[in-house]
Amino acid sequence: MPQFISTGTAVRTSQTQLRVPAGPSAPVVPPAASAHHLQTLKRYLSNPKWLVMYLLGRFEICKRLAIGFARLSRARARRGTRSLFQEIDVDQAVEALRRDAYVGGLQLPRHVVDEIRAFADAHPCYPDRDPAFPFAHDNHEDAQRRYGRRILLGRYYNTATACAAIRQLESDPVLVDLAAAYLGVEPVHIGNRLWWSFATRADETDRVRSGQGFHWDLDDWRTVTFFFYLTDVDDLAGPHVLVRGSHRRKRWRHLLSMYKSRPEAEVLTMYGKESLVTLRGPAGFGFAEDLFCFHRGSPPVGSDRLIVQIRFGVFDYDNAHDRLPGK
Numbered sequence: 001m002p003q004f005i006s007t008g009t010a011v012r013t014s015q016t017q018l019r020v021p022a023g024p025s026a027p028v029v030p031p032a033a034s035a036h037h038l039q040t041l042k043r044y045l046s047n048p049k050w051l052v053m054y055l056l057g058r059f060e061i062c063k064r065l066a067i068g069f070a071r072l073s074r075a076r077a078r079r080g081t082r083s084l085f086q087e088i089d090v091d092q093a094v095e096a097l098r099r100d101a102y103v104g105g106l107q108l109p110r111h112v113v114d115e116i117r118a119f120a121d122a123h124p125c126y127p128d129r130d131p132a133f134p135f136a137h138d139n140h141e142d143a144q145r146r147y148g149r150r151i152l153l154g155r156y157y158n159t160a161t162a163c164a165a166i167r168q169l170e171s172d173p174v175l176v177d178l179a180a181a182y183l184g185v186e187p188v189h190i191g192n193r194l195w196w197s198f199a200t201r202a203d204e205t206d207r208v209r210s211g212q213g214f215h216w217d218l219d220d221w222r223t224v225t226f227f228f229y230l231t232d233v234d235d236l237a238g239p240h241v242l243v244r245g246s247h248r249r250k251r252w253r254h255l256l257s258m259y260k261s262r263p264e265a266e267v268l269t270m271y272g273k274e275s276l277v278t279l280r281g282p283a284g285f286g287f288a289e290d291l292f293c294f295h296r297g298s299p300p301v302g303s304d305r306l307i308v309q310i311r312f313g314v315f316d317y318d319n320a321h322d323r324l325p326g327k
């Protein structure tokens, strides 16, 4: 029984029975947009070092200075264990990342996919950033009814401590080597994300808030994120889409704006349709990406998608971990 699940309704999943706290009997009111913005503002102000990075980290000269500063005090760590990705040529991978903002060719062994799937089956997930409402992923329809709103994403908490297979990825020598070579400094692990993207109807605002509209991320001066699909992903199952090379080429008004999301038409006009890369693959398929590029998830329409991300950066601002709040 997962430790953070208390008394409540028994929910059957494909592998086990989860107990999740009884939900509200009447639909709850979804958080208003202004409350969402206020929460975001509070988060910004509560982490001043991160805020400095957030304001300056979009400019290449500042990125280089910050990385140079980190390099002064950081030695290369020894990497002991055997990698799951022996076949990767790190130099070639880094060249592709620098040029295109992504590189494919990572493949998780089946037993690791199965282990993470088993973790997802045995633990509750949560509507985006709402730790008050745990639900079993295969109870999504019921959870939407009880929550009183569409649930596009179901995120897991505490993956670093609760899932050994995910923890092993955080220290995989090839992944860490690749991150070090791309970042130009010994990397730090800045967080994981494990989540379902559900095939459900939703409006544009919810889609954009759920990473399904083009945007770029700024979690650190420079970052690299490893993605692995844990379900088969075709065009109907929410493939990840990115704009090749857009981590190096952005308009000044994009860099200066506080909004990192942009309408699809604007992104297509700027970069051209031929720059879009859609990443499809069977369960276990993986790729590395610099999330400073424009990217989005496609809304799944045929089946739900389970995906995990392992993120590395230059400094850990404690801003991207998936710890359950208050734990």
Ligand SMILES: O=C(O)CCC(=O)C(=O)O
Pocket: 197, 211, 212, 217, 239, 240, 241, 291, 295, 296, 297, 298
């Ligand atoms: O769902 C996806 O593929 C997009 C993920 C994303 O936008 C992000 O992690 O920033």
